[in-house]
Amino acid sequence: MAVLTRPAARPGSPADPAPPAPRRRGRASRWVRDHLVTFVGLAALAYLFVPIVVVVVFSFNAPEGSFNYTWNEFSVDAWANPCSVEGLCASLVLSIKIALLSTLAAVVLGTLAAFALVRHEFRGKGLANVLIFVPMATPEVVAGSSLLVLFVGMGFPLGQATIFIAHTVFCMSFVVVTVKARLVGLDPRLEQAAQDLYADRWQTFWRITFPLILPGVVAAALLSFSLSFDDFIITNFNSGSEVTFPMYVWGAAKKALPPQINVVGTAMLLxxxxxxxxxxxIGDRRAAR
Incomplete structure (x- = not known):
């Protein structure tokens, strides 16, 4: 008597369905791999912005004591009276004044130096390109103490003038590097075309060259202002009896930390x-035109 056996089912047939889990796992792992860079970028941004969010939130806090470390209750008193803390607004005005003056000086000198390094050939140009990066790579403690020794050795009184000189020195390197990068990417044929149309050097500079390098100059100015306004180490060495805003915050952290400091930080962020x-x-509008 013949024994009837059931033929083996083909893969994928209804009698032997393939489990979908491996395929789903493959799609999930592929989706994670495709978006891994996005996740890492968002995590890095969140890590960077958490302290900023804390500063903004605690600017609306009414602390119980002198230190604004723990949340107590919502209040806008600090925003209504930002100068109620003694010495805060005076130090803020001094920091803004020094930052504006040093930024102006650094932008003018740095832009001229960038033009010299890009457009002209002279002996020692390679060494000058290397030395431009020295103030950027030098630790601020070394730079601040060196400038202090220089000022004291020259008998120069410490104060606003020494802070201005020190800030101009270290901001100038950032201006040179930023403007130089813009000049290197500038097409010289645009200036040659303007001169072919009977424009002299000044007309070519103000109507062709300067508008093209203006984004780099503005970026360098913003970077210089932020570096000068935020500097503490070099300023602490060369300030004398003057107190800038970073120095005020450092000193206030030992006695009291009022929410007005958070107000100033939030205002600068805005x-x-x-x-x-x-x-x-403005850049998008110019590009559209």
């Missing part, structure tokens, strides 16, 4: 965002 957005909008 100003930076407005300037950045406005610059991006």
């Amino acid at each position: 100003i930076a965002l407005v300037v950045t957005i406005a610059g991006r909008a």
